[in-house]
Amino acid sequence: MASTHKMLVVVGLFLLPIFAAGDTCLSPQIKAETYTTPEITVSSETIFIVQFSLACRNGLQNLNLHAEIAGKTVPVTKVENTLYQVSIADEHKNLPAGSYNVKIYDEEGYTDLRKAQRSGDRSSEGKPLVTLTLQHAGVWKGHLLQSEFVAAMTAIVVWWMAYTAKTKLQA
Structure with a gap:
């Protein structure tokens, strides 16, 4: 009985690496859609969303995926079997207009990335599964003058013109 138990443990230890080894995605094909915050008036932070x-x-x-965007490492959320989404939010000044690389890592690449970040050696950083480019046009800060101000000034000017015309006619 004890020898059977020991034999099962030994066989299990030999088979464990075979069953525990994760597969790597070969020749990844990605179709991505991106969204970035367009204006400052509706949001207190800039938001990047990449769905792919x-x-x-x-x-x-x-797959369990992670992403690196603008120096931040975040987990990727599974929406469906092959549909994923990643998002980050930060202050407007920290995410200015420009082009951002979104590096998608599988488990192996993410482990290498974390090791490189801990050691401070960016040259040994893991290779991403795929890199996407996100274009951020920047946030629109709104009109220089508010429409309410323009309407109020127009009303004051019209009233002033009518008042001076009335005064000239009465004099």
Whole structure:
């Protein structure tokens, strides 16, 4: 009985690496859509949202992914089997207009990235599964003059013109 138990443990230890080894997505095909905050009046922070579908040549689905955007590492959310979404938010001044690389990492690449970040060696950073480009046009800060101000000034000017015309006619 004890020898059977020991034999099962030994066989299990040999088979564990085979079952625990994760697959890597081969030849990833990505279709992405992006959104960035367009104006400052409706949001207190700039928001980047990237939604993408991922298809692997070897048919892998339900991958655990992470992303690096603007120096921040965040987990990627699974929306469906092959549909993923990642988002970050920060103050407007910290995310100015420009082009941002969104690096998508699988588990192996993310582990390498974290090791590189801990050691401070960016050269040994893991290779991303895929890199997307996000274009941020910047946030619109609104009109120089508010429409209420322009309407009030127009009303004052019209009243002043009518009052001076009335005064000239009565004199």
